[in-house]
Amino acid sequence: MTITATTTPQPTATAPDKRRPGVGAALRWEIVKLAAQIRSRALLAVALIIPPIVVAVLNGQQQPPSDTIYGRHVHDSGYAMPLLMLAWAAQWVLPLLAAVVAGDIFAAEDQHGTWKTLLTRSVSRTHIFWAKTLTAIGYNLLVLVVFAGGTIAAGMLIVGTQPLTGLTGQAIASGTALRLVVTAWATTIAPIIGFTALALLLSVRTRNPAFGIAAPVVIGFVMQLLGSVTGLDLTRKFLLxxxxxxxxxxFAQHPFTGPLATGLAVSAGWTIICLAGAYLSLRRRDITGG
Structure with missing residues (x-):
């Protein structure tokens, strides 16, 4: 009788996964934190509610704001309303919208002393930096889309979809006018990202949420003043x-896109410089105190 020895295979131990959480994990956490903030939700609500109110008020006025670009046409076409709002918002509203979250997102960790707790979650400073940066940029673009969409929709619903008068007096058909208005608002994406990067830099450097939020607005206003000074044409091109x-x-009779290309390059330059400065400052920071 032959006895065959059988061996039972022993389970092999599985090596624990030692991979550190990456940017994705940090990004999800930052989004959860931002979504829980009353301020971020309130800003989105304001961006949705305010445009229809402003459009309704302007439409009810007997005397349009004729001293502002497209102000004289607000009763003639619903497409003039979002262009008027865009020109007005560019002065200080858009820089403020860009800074409300970005100016606080790094400084809040200093204010609450949570840097050491954050870094003990096995994520690096680089992961945290890009997670916060992407969260701020994504949120600001969402606010911009809501604000622009609410303004365009309110103009069309309250005033109408009449043809638009161009800046050189030409008539622009309704369908073309809508496409141009959407494009006009889309051109603000690059400078909005630039202002977001500026607010991130100030948030990292100053460690003060109030300064990080207010300073980009003040800087934007100063840039507006410099841009209106004659004789500073070269300087004006480099302003954000x-x-x-x-x-x-x-909206000219013969459209030109040179300023758009220049603006895109200028916005990219501001974004790269500010993000690089913010990143290097965060990398070199001593956070042993909190």
Missing amino acids: TTPLEAWHGL
Whole structure:
């Protein structure tokens, strides 16, 4: 009788997964934190509610704001309303919208002393930096879309979809006018990202949420003043507020896009410089105190 020895295979131990959480994990956590903030939700609500109110008030006025671009046409076409709102918002509203979250997102960790707790979650400073940066940029673009969409929809519903008068007096058909208005608002994406990067830099450097939020608005206002000074044409091209006016060329009899290309390059330059400065400052920071 032959006895065959059988061996039972022993289970092999599985090596624990030692991979550190990456940017994705940090990004999800930042989004959860932002969504829980009353301020972020309130800003989205304001961006949705305020445009219809402003459009209704302007439409009810007997005397239109004729001293503002497209102000004289607000009763003639619903497409003039979002362009008037865009010109007005470029002065200080858009820089403020860009800074409300970005100016606080790093400084809040200093204010609450949570940097050490955050870094003990096995995420690096680089992961945290890009997670917060992407969260701020994504939120600001969402606010911009809500604000622009509410303004365009309110103009069309309250005033109408009549043809629009161009800046050189030409008539623009309704369908073309809608496309141009949407494009005009889309041109603000690059400078909005630039202002977001500026607010992130100030948030990291100053560690003060109030300064991080207010300073970009003040800087934007100063840029607006410098841009209005004659004799500073070269300086004006490098201001972050100048790209916010680049959409004007789209509404000329013969459209020109040179300012749009220049504005895109200027916005990219501001974004790269500010993000690089913020990143290096965060990398070199001593956070042993909190």
